[in-house]
Amino acid sequence: MASNFSGSLTQDSDEVTEMYCEECDRHGDGYATAVAFCVECVDYICVTCQRYHKRQFKTHKIQDSNSMPQDFYFEKCSTHPGQLVKFFCSECNKEACQECKDNDHVNCSDVNHLPTLASDIQKSDELINFSKNMDQLSKDIKDTEKLLNAKSEVIKKQEENATEACKEQSNKLIATYKQHHQDLVDEFDKKMEETIARLKKERLELIQKLSEKERNFEKKVRTAETNMTQEVVKTNTNFKELKFEHLNLVGNLKALIVDIEQAQKLGQNCELFIKLKLAKQMCKHIQVTSDQIQNSYIQRYKLKESDIQQTSQSLEDQTRLFSFNKVHVSDVEKKIAFNCDINHEFGSITSLLVLSEHTLLALDYNNRCSLVIFKLKKSNAECIKETKFKNQPWGITKVSDYKVAVTFPYKEKIRLITFSEEMKVLDITDIPGNGCCFGIAYSNNHLVVSYNFTGSIKILSMSGKIVKSFDKDDNGQNLFAYPRYLTVSPDNTMIYVSDCRTHTVTCLTFDGKVKAIYKDDQLEYPQQLTVDEYGSVYVCGGVSNNIHQLSHDLTKVKILLDKNHGIDTPTSIAYCQHTKRLFVGMYGNGKIKAYNVTLE
Template sequence: MASNFSGSLTQDSDEVKEMYCEECDRHSDGYATAVAFCVDCVDYLCVACQRYHERHFTTHKIHDSNNMPQEFYFEKCSTHPGQLVKFFCSECNKEACHECRNNEHVNCSDVNHLPTLASEIQESDELINIRKDINQLSKDIKDTEKVLDGKSELIKKQEENATDAIKEQSNKLVATYIQHHQDLIDDFDKTMEETIARLKKKRSELIQKVSEKERKFGEKVRKAETDMRENVVNTNTTFKLLMTEHLNLVGNLKALTVDLEQAQKLGQNYERMIRLITFSEEMEVLDTTEIPGQGCCFGIAYSNSHLVVSYYKLMLHDYLTIIRSSIKILSMSGKIVKSFDNGDYGQDLFNIPYYLTVSPDNTMIYVSDCGRNTVTCLTFDGEVKAIYKDDQLKNPHQLAVDEYGSVYVCGHDSNNVHLLSRDLSKVKILDKSHGIHTPSSIAYCLNTKKLFVGMNQSSIIKVFNVTLE
């Protein structure tokens, strides 16, 4: 090391440089304070190294501590990391350390010691002229400040005059506005009085009409009470007859159930249908169309003139009950267009896919699997895009999708409704704090932006306003 710093480093004037002996640093890894500088070797020397140097290099020029240059360049050489860069070769336009100077620049004639070069620059005529120019520039700046101060006073006076003019004009505008405002209030008060008079007249006429309707309504109520009493008597008789028929139907139903179980054990198949019903605006049935089914149909959705249907079968094999589930896309005539039941590696895609729905752009199918407590998103080509599974979703039931692609799914046994993004990322959960308990059915209204939730153990349908946050 050629130098060390001590003291405050906040400003250049606070730096105190202490030079160290380069011979000790180079040969013994020791540090000693430099008291002399060899001009020929360009090295800083301690007391001991100075004595040795003067004894063996009698022709070398030595500067004492008062006249030796002050080192200021402390960058390490990229070629010799142990050496400091302290020379500059004007011929090569390149910096150099002690070793670079003795090797790469040995034949160069203009290699200068950086601190010595810097001290020569300090005493150069160019620097003296620059300082003179700076002093003249400082004087010019002060003269300019005086001119600007004079201009500033003129501008300030003009600003005061402009402010007074603006204030005067503002006062006139305010007075005009106040008068205009009062005229508007007077016109409104006059209109309000005329309106109140008309309303009072209409109120009197309305009271007369309501009194007449109330009288007629009372007559109808009294007649309805009489008719109701007669109907109650007739209803009691009819109810007794219905109870007798109900008991007969229960017996027949039990017998049919036993026959059905026996037929399933024997592997018999029953005809299954998907029935399309057309309603009028008055909700009267206009037409029904039956499409042959492919098994027990549970979830169903319509998309691009096709039906997307989930199927669930219980099959008896070697005295074991086996579950077979699938999602099928049918034409409106019942023809199977596509069927999804296995994954890429032959595994079952679903366990019990009770419910499903389709995205608004008819590109994705969302399926709730109550057997696995999951929601699966797949394309119309059967490619699984995402599967949602969460500890807070148990026995998922019906789903709904809004116009933005957000998915809503009922967690029947977890007593909540999960709001999911288009890629099945969890967004929010509606739970018991929102009045949700055993939700089974759900629907979304595009016109009103409302979400309707039906609950299995309640006669109440919860209605939520859906907003984007």
């Protein structure tokens, strides 16, 4: 049989009718039918190639179409797709193409042409034995197939039984697992019911216990509230009693006036005489109570808020649920109202002093170098005397009703001046100032004096002897930079000093211990300061153009006066306890302004 290898090298059918020329196929000369076979080259060749082959290889044995191998094998080599498988190596038991033979089997001794080897395969013992073996193998295969079918049935049955058993076991496992979970849930539900029952019982007991505590605590709070209310009510008992007494006196006086008028009409002179004496006595009492009411201080207080973040236990344990802090009278804001201007031809007023409710003293430092005395009236003031000095005076303080002390800084002396009731100078005594003395205050038969240039405060005897001197604090630091003015508290326990370089006011004891320092951005260049009967401190802001009201411990209460009240470079200030008037001297315009001061 031959085959046509034009494209795929094989026909669509397994039947091969002819062989092609390998030489033409190898050189790409197209398809040509093979008519001969070269035994030495192991190639099928066509008529044309046979003619050339005989010329070139004369010794090669050529078989014609009748004698050449007719069992053609058209499989291509898997390693060399362009080569036909034409050989078989018996040593390697492996087929090969020409390139495989030349390369891979060069050392093999039993490599033969495949069609030649296969030419007698039909009559070979190998095929006969193979056929016999195949018959036996076929019988064995049938027997094996029967056994395989039988065993397959057993396996199938086992698989079915195992599947069923697994399914049954799975269902049991899942059911058991779920039942365990359900048991846990049931057990938890039981515990939960028991816990809920117990908690309900405990809750009821807790509510009863807390209700009792709430009743007791509410009773405690209400009692404390009542006690605190009573304590608050008692705070101003004296004023209430005074008010009640005053109203009774006024009522009785009105009744007496009616009786006096009746006695006059009826001509009852004895009755009129007695009633008139009683009325005069009652008028005196009314005047006394009126003065007391005017001068009495209503105690202010502020309830201290409780800490609402406390625990119930801490509230139960707290012994004092309510408390209020009494507000010191010096912490109460003052109301101010303009009273009058006091005009005089001042150069610069350095200090003011209220000697009595009717007398105001002013020091003129620059131009006149004098002590000016004003007689105070309700809504104005009159200059009644002016005492001139040879040197510039600075500070002044009251020693007694008719005696003052004046500092002369650049003469380093202090002058004690005694007046008569008519404010005529009776006596002048000079004592040592112990340096360039400026501010001055009197306390307990001593003089307290400030010294700008040494930054110190000295306490002097009335003869000018130094008793104490303060310039350093406990840490050795300077107490002051430029202490210009000072005053003392109403109870003579504290000294207040203004420092115009550090812009501060310092409160210290008579032992030199600093108690407080006031500094505020709205206080610039503090000058003279004064105190009222309640302990409030008033200080001039010479550059900030205002008057600051401070408490006894130098806490800022308010800015009492400023430019809106006519304040312009204030340097001096004085307070009259009797008339409740504040006098402020201006450095710039030489005026003194008087203001009425009342508690809020």
